[in-house]
Amino acid sequence: MIMITHDDFSIDEVVNEVKSPDMGAIVTFLGTVRDESGGQVVERMEIQAYEDVALRQLKRIEGEALKKFDVKKMTIIHRVGVLNVSDNILLIVVGASHRDDAFRACRFVLEELKRTVPLWKKEYTPSGDRWVLGESHGQGR
Amino acid sequence: MRVRAKYFALHRDLVGKADEEFQLDEDATVGELLSRLMSLYPRLADAGVSMLISLNGESVDKSARLKNGDAIAIFPPVSGG
Numbered sequence: 001m002i003m004i005t006h007d008d009f010s011i012d013e014v015v016n017e018v019k020s021p022d023m024g025a026i027v028t029f030l031g032t033v034r035d036e037s038g039g040q041v042v043e044r045m046e047i048q049a050y051e052d053v054a055l056r057q058l059k060r061i062e063g064e065a066l067k068k069f070d071v072k073k074m075t076i077i078h079r080v081g082v083l084n085v086s087d088n089i090l091l092i093v094v095g096a097s098h099r100d101d102a103f104r105a106c107r108f109v110l111e112e113l114k115r116t117v118p119l120w121k122k123e124y125t126p127s128g129d130r131w132v133l134g135e136s137h138g139q140g141r
Numbered sequence: 142m143r144v145r146a147k148y149f150a151l152h153r154d155l156v157g158k159a160d161e162e163f164q165l166d167e168d169a170t171v172g173e174l175l176s177r178l179m180s181l182y183p184r185l186a187d188a189g190v191s192m193l194i195s196l197n198g199e200s201v202d203k204s205a206r207l208k209n210g211d212a213i214a215i216f217p218p219v220s221g222g
Contacts, residue, residue, distance in 0.1 A: 050149055053198035119221025120150035131151040134218030
C-alpha cells in the first residue's frame with residue numbers, strides 16, 4: 001500500500017496488513033516530528049506534497065525495492081498537513097523472509113524518498129517559519 | 142495554447158498562489174515560460190534556493206517544448222521523510 005494522507009495511522013494495523021506466513025522479518029521505520037532543528041526549537045511542522053507525482057514516485061520506489069531486494073511486501077505512508085511535535089510523519093513497513101533484505105530495502109526506500117519524492121517540510125519556530133532545505137539543495141536548475 | 146504552472150513550498154510562498162494558467166505561443170519552451178515567471182515574480186530569482194522544474198511530473202530541460210494542457214511545476218529541493 002502506498003498512501004499520502006492527512007490522517008494518522010496505526011503502526012500495528014499496518015504491520016498486520018503487511019505480515020504473511022512466509023515472512024521471517026518485518027522492519028519498520030517511523031519518522032516523527034522532532035522538537036529541535038539546527039539549534040532552534042520547533043513548535044510544529046507543515047508538510048506539503050505534489051500529490052499525484054509523489055504517489056507515482058513512491059510506487060516507482062516500491063517497484064525498484066521489490067526488484068532489488070528479496071522482499072515480499074511493503075507499505076509506505078507519508079502524512080501531509082500541519083503536525084505537532086512527536087506526531088508521526090512517515091511509516092515504512094517492509095516484510096521479507098530474512099532480516100538483511102528487510103533492513104536494506106527499508107533503508108533504500110527511505111533514502112530514495114528523501115532524495116526524489118516531491119514532499120516538503122516547513123518548520124515553525126519561535127522566531128518564524130522556514131522551509132527545510134532538501135539534501136539535493138544546490139543541484140537544481 | 143494554455144499551460145498550468147504549479148508552485149510548491151518556498152516557491153509557492155514567493156509567488157503567493159498555488160497555481161495559475163498561462164497563455165503561450167505554440168511551440169513555446171520551458172525556458173520561455175521560466176523567463177516570463179522571473180519577470181512576473183523577481184523574488185523567485187532572488188530566493189537563493191535552487192529551483193527545480195518538472196513537466197507533467199518528469200524532470201525536464203529548459204529547451205523542452207510545451208504543448209497545450211501541460212503542467213509545469215516549480216519547487217525547491219525536496220525534503221520529505
